[in-house]
Amino acid sequence: MVAVFVPTEQQRHLVHMMTVNGVKQDEQAKALRIDRKTLARHFRDELDLGKITTTANVAGALYRNAMDGNVSAQIFWMKSQGGWREADRLEITGAEGKDLLTDTEKEQRLASILMAHKGKKTLTKGTTVDTFTPRENTEQ
Numbered sequence: 001m002v003a004v005f006v007p008t009e010q011q012r013h014l015v016h017m018m019t020v021n022g023v024k025q026d027e028q029a030k031a032l033r034i035d036r037k038t039l040a041r042h043f044r045d046e047l048d049l050g051k052i053t054t055t056a057n058v059a060g061a062l063y064r065n066a067m068d069g070n071v072s073a074q075i076f077w078m079k080s081q082g083g084w085r086e087a088d089r090l091e092i093t094g095a096e097g098k099d100l101l102t103d104t105e106k107e108q109r110l111a112s113i114l115m116a117h118k119g120k121k122t123l124t125k126g127t128t129v130d131t132f133t134p135r136e137n138t139e140q
Contacts (some may be wrong), residue, residue, distance in 0.1 A: 005034060007042045015043045019050025020057075 011032060018028045025047065029039040040047065065073035078084040094100045101109070 005038055005042060012043065012046050015039070015046040016050045016053075019047050020054050022054065 015028055015032070018031070023031075025039055026036055029036040032039065034042075062073050062077060066077045075084075079086075092100065
């Protein structure tokens with residue numbers, strides 16, 4: 001014969017308090033000497049309401065800190081509740097996240113730049129001048 005588990009009010013209160021204080025469900029089940037499935041089945045309300053209570057308490061504390069001038073709390077609140085972001089970031093890529101130019105296109109552009117500078121000498125960084133190629137004297 002299998003014993004049927006019937007939770008006591010004291011156990012219900014204990015599960016609620018453990019949940020409010022962030023004790024994991026596996027640890028709660030061990031504390032009560034029951035299986036985790038038994039905990040979930042018989043203490044569903046205490047588990048759910050305990051988490052809701054904790055979230056509400058933390059949100060209230062965060063709100064109070066923000067209203068009292070805590071800049072970190074204000075920034076966090078605005079990011080999580082006010083839709084703020086650090087910065088928008090724009091990335092430009094080709095189709096399916098690939099490079100905009102293929103290796104062949106890069107090589108073709110480099111070749112055209114080099115061809116455009118053929119016959120020019122660099123005097124200083126960024127300054128070019130056409131080279132002078134003397135013609136043979138054909139006049140006699």
